[in-house]
């Protein structure tokens with residue numbers, strides 16, 4: 547469809563929600579339970595206000611940064627989201643093409659509908675990370691890690707906020723399942739309970755994830771791979787320290803887009819606590835509710851090295867495939883650049899804490 551009239555992420559969201567089939571729309575957009583955290587993620591960015599500096603030469607803006615030593619063109623990356631072929635037949639390949647063309651990082655989900663190998667073959671230039679759900683079957687887990695290594699992934703993002711699946715009410719009422727023409731491509735060639743299940747692969751995959759995980763398992767993971775391990779789903783300073791002690795090389799603040807424990811704090815509201823606890827020992831990333839360039843700038847000011855976006859690229863994908871995903875990322879990049887210029891900030895790597903304050907209640 548024509549995308550000229552879609553000028554911000556919210557336009558893409560509105561358009562995507564109007565186009566998608568109800569079951570997919572609900573699956574992508576839902577939060578857990580009452581959706582308190584889902585809405586707080588967005589709302590709490592709006593409680594922060596910017597304190598721009600004037601009369602700064604902003605003719606040259608540096609948006610490049612590095613993530614664990616790898617360069618990205620701007621600090622907005624693609625969060626892992628499963629089953630992208632529900633949004634568009636090209637699925638994760640389209641999102642990856644969009645990410646690669648803009649020089650940013652994409653994290654592929656364990657539950658992807660395109661394989662690591664297919665991305666690596668088509669897009670060797672892409673900065674690719676792999677999100678791992680640790681499976682009860684450790685041999686299977688090990689094989690997933692090896693696939694990520696073979697695909698040239700530069701980091702393993704271990705999701706730590708899903709000992710069990712949060713309650714997504716619409717997934718229950720819609721009886722959400724994986725359509726028969728799709729499969730979890732990274733698991734297709736591996737021996738697992740998925741191979742003997744035809745109809746309910748979505749539910750079966752959930753049963754394969756391990757709910758006994760502790761930080762000791764993260765330590766174990768660091769012994770089976772040379773890839774840097776990143777803990778995704780950290781919401782407190784205490785857990786950030788535990789993650790570092792377990793060998794994680796970076797901390798990813800996330801509440802799974804409000805899809806796990808409803809009522810947890812928004813990610814932007816806990817970022818400072820985590821950054822303080824990490825105390826410069828590792829990079830800190832954030833996702834959850836990032837919808838504008840000023841949201842990105844606020845997260846950078848509070849100490850994030852980069853942000854990730856989950857639903858926005860899915861909505862871009864649903865509206866116009868690769869082009870739509872690219873447009874969404876481009877909008878965020880351009881909005882960030884303008885927000886920096888209007889704030890008197892010239893480098894994404896040196897955004898000062900002073901740039902943000904809480905909105906005053908008058």
Ligand SMILES: Cc1cc2nc3c(=O)[nH]c(=O)nc-3n(C[C@H](O)[C@H](O)[C@H](O)COP(=O)(O)O)c2cc1C
Pocket residue numbers: 573574575587625626627628655656657677705778800801802803804805833834835836854855856857858
């Ligand atoms: C449809 C959907 C699927 C997701 N799948 C995964 C996943 O497979 N693994 C994971 O760690 N997080 C997953 N997430 C969470 C995202 O990685 C991310 O934390 C969240 O979407 C960020 O919030 P945002 O959508 O407001 O940007 C998913 C989120 C959505 C909306």
Ligand SMILES: CCCCCCC(=O)C(=O)O
Pocket residue numbers: 627628629655656657658747748749751752802805
């Ligand atoms: C059965 C696994 C599908 C991918 C997991 C998606 C996910 O984490 C979500 O929040 O949805």
